Amino acid sequence: MDHYAGIDVSVQSSSVCVVDATGKIIREGKVASEGVALVEWFSMLGVKIVRVGLEAGPLSQWLYAHLRQAGLAVELLETRHVNNAFKTMPVKTDRKDARGIAELVRLGWFRPVHCKSIEAQETRAVLTARKLVQSKLHDVEMCLRGVLRNFGLKVGKTTPRDFPFRIKELVAGNPILEGIAEALLRAREALLREFNGFERQVRRMARANPRARLLMTTPSIGPLVSLTYASAIDDPSRFRSSKQVGPYFGLTPRKYQSGEIDINGRISKMGDDGVREALYQAAHVLLTRSIKGGALKSWAMRLAKRAGMQRAKAALARKLAVIMHRMLVDGKPFDFAAAAA
Incomplete structure (x- = not known):
């Protein structure tokens, strides 16, 4: 008889549920969220697993690759669809979520999600890091403007190069504001240096990527x-x-x-x-x-x-x-x- 499995992934451990073609629960368990551990758990079942359902998430793509390499028919499920399917559940637990995912793959009521290639994931990681540094750089500059505005000191329009000189000009003569400005400008300088590094990396990656x-x-x-x-x-x-x-x-x-x-x-x-x-x-x-x-x-x-x-x-x-x-x-x-x- 065909069997179907659902995995609810958490950082440390994952809840797994296996059902047969009629929906009867065959096996449930708690397994470490590691590819090797999950593959070993399925290999010890001794039943034919037709499809394994895995809700898309931070660890899912990594686990998906391990399960695929082991020969298991894994599908990534769209999170929004899974959440909508579980809205009627009065009690939500990891165990129930795993059973729900197993039922979804058994009935075919799911939309598969594409698992991105390693190259695409690496590119996304660089872009995410660049965006984070850019956001923090903006936060530091806005913080400086906000702090000085409380004392009637208006930075106004400046270029990125002139910004630190304008800040130092405004806080001159006030030891407290000078200390704050010096610390935040050092943080800004470090963030700007890293951001420029990411900008150069993005340009290099684009030149090396035929599709880009x-x-x-x-x-x-x-x-x-x-x-x-x-x-x-x-x-x-x-x-x-x-x-x-x-x-x-x-x-x-x-x-x-x-x-x-x-x-x-x-x-x-x-x-x-x-x-x-x-x-x-x-x-x-x-x-x-x-x-x-x-x-x-x-x-x-x-x-x-x-x-x-x-x-x-x-x-x-x-x-x-x-x-x-x-x-x-x-x-x-x-x-x-x-x-x-």
């Missing part, structure tokens, strides 16, 4: 956006059509239709926030700066006059996502004539 170089032939697409998009797509063949990329990144409108009610809402904003933000920034650059965009830019400008700049940016971001996916599939650089279609 291909995407950078698109107007307004630079190293950061190209790497962000390429690592999120990872395998272009997993989309049956390029048009599926728009909804995947949450760039298509929500829709609610019931009876005589038919409402088209704002974009869904589902999927990867970072990719959506990168595409939106690329659309903003294409619309607001003197960049050669051909018919693609003209189309977006006409839409902006009719529907407003914000909607035009969202629509252009969606169109860029579709075009770049087709470029990855075909392996061809940006075509100004084809982009107008």
Whole structure:
């Protein structure tokens, strides 16, 4: 008889449940969240496991790779779908979650999630670290501005290079503020140094990545956006059509239709926030700066006059996502004539 397994992953240990084709529980257990431990646990069962369900999460991709290498048919389950399926459960425990996941894979009521390649995960790790350092750098600068503003000292507009000199000029003569400024400026200098290091690394990675170089032939697409998009797509063949990329990144409108009610809402904003933000920034650059965009830019400008700049940016971001996916599939650089279609 066929059997199905569900794994609820936690940092230290994972709850595992195995059910048969009728839904009867065959085995439950608590296993260390290590690939070797899980593979050993399944090998000792002595039953045929048709499918293993694993909810997508921080450890899931690593465990997925171990289970796949061991020959187990593993599927990553979309977290949002799993959560919605479990909303009716009055009692939530790891044990019940594992059983619920086993039932989902037994019945086929799940949407599989693509497990990204190691290269894509490494790229995402660099981009995440860069964004964190950038955020903390901004926090330090805003903290300095806020502290000085309490004493009537206004920093005003400055360039990144002039910022520390302006701060020192304002706090001169006040020992307390001088001490605060000196400490925060040292922190800023360290963060700025690391951020510039990440910027150089991103440019090197983009130059070394054939897909990123291909995407950078698109107007307004630079190293950061190209790497962000390429690592999120990872395998272009997993989309049956390029048009599926728009909804995947949450760039298509929500829709609610019931009876005589038919409402088209704002974009869904589902999927990867970072990719959506990168595409939106690329659309903003294409619309607001003197960049050669051909018919693609003209189309977006006409839409902006009719529907407003914000909607035009969202629509252009969606169109860029579709075009770049087709470029990855075909392996061809940006075509100004084809982009107008």
